[in-house]
Amino acid sequence: MRSVAQVFFFLLLVTFISSCSYQDNKVDLVVHNAVIYTVDGAFSTVEAMAIDSGKIVALGPEREILNKYQGEVMANLGGNPIYPGFIDSHTHFVEHGLYEDQVDLSGTRSWSECIERIKDFAAQSPALWIEGHSWDQNDWDDQEFPDNKELNKLFPERPIILDRVDKHASLANKKALQLALINGPQRVIGGEIIIDDEGIPTGLLIDKAANKVKDVIPMPNEEMLSRAILKAQEECFSFGLTTVDEAGLDTTVIRLFQRLYNSGELKIRIYAMLNATDAGLEFMKKGMILEDRLTVRSIKLYGDGALGSRGAAMKNDYHDKHGHKGVLL
Template sequence: MKKLFILFLLLLSLACANKEQADLIVTNANIYTVNNAFDKAEAFAVRDGKFVAVGSTQSILNDYDSENMLDAEEQTIVPGFIDAHCHFLGLGQNQQAVDLVGTTSFEEVVKRVIDFQNKRNQKFIKGRGWDQNDWEDKEFPTKKLLDNLFPNTPVALERVDGHALICNQAALDLGNVTADTKVDGGEIILENGELTGVLIDNAQLMVENAWPKDSREDTVR
């Protein structure tokens, strides 16, 4: 019996000796590899600051050993993003809004909003990407058409540079914006003393801060 135990320890020692050493092993993760096939994995081993293996938890533990083991508890792990200036959360949020880039008139903007709402049926409509300089009429639009089409659904459409919003009355009411409202560092555009729906810079925050916050599920999606 003693000999069998010694033999077992010897075999175990040999098995461990055959494993490569890693500085860190992460297991039980949801890993986006971002390879050509966009495969997912469960675990990886790191040595000298580099990934030396990516695969299933079992395969990594079979081939590698480390004093530093980390259970990711099924959390998502993605490769590091390295860029001079990025807004990844904003990019994802824009995918949930009306894409208005490339529109050549406010009528086209409104058509895209209608098409979007017919598909999504949102309680609140966001959009981004319009630029009045690309239109024949290069003036800021007004909220009249949006008010007629969406009298009860707040609509807020952001200019391509993020420095202006065109809102319908429902969105302005959400932010308590009136013709008498004053904003430091921003402007509420009026026409003959009436709201046009256009908010500039800090004035946008009145509507944006009153907008319902995305749920965690919406943010992840």
């Protein structure tokens, strides 16, 4: 009789303790009915997790998490997967945000198609400068590099510069070249201005030669940069990117990042490399930035250009350009 009473008391105590702990932990978010990839050593999956103050506090079977945690938000994922945030280890995050105000030439199959996109863009853009990005002559039937003759006819008074997909070559029209004081052959350390048989620039600018044009383009103001950064963040999040490694920034953008973090608008994690300018080197002398979502502790250095734009430094000549071995930057 005594042992029965002891067992009854023990069961009563267990029930009492369990009832006290049931959903006793309040958290911001409980996600359940999901396939959550933990990326542990066994690459195991769980069904539910609890999140509080931006941190995962528990992972486990659905019933265990639901019994222990009560979320201000309870999210039923309907069996869909959840992965840890993806990381892009080399990106131009800020430039991507600025693409909204540029003509997109990616996926084009010919230079003629590029011209049509530029015409359509120019018709609706109020800006004086026309900037574009992501053309790749290797995707075209005629894989020769383009020249600016057609651009000169169509846009004699509007400066144009179009970046190749690797950003190691750009094509500028005559108006843009004039504004950059490029009227004939010039020697550029770390770059090349391509000229034709008559010594006239074709508009093709390799590596640092493109900076001569880009340096005369009006810089975006802080409002424009902020909008571009937040636009880039929105797009990254839509693809599951939660961390980006930004390859080469000026110190003014780093300070803008900090202001946007402080205002709560910027949430993506950024590992930023500084440009190797005097300002960048002075900035690094003050020490690394190791904040919750912003890390700055490196400087981007260039050795040479890229293969696709014939700027990579080679021991031998390029097979399609006799006497050319690329450039050291």
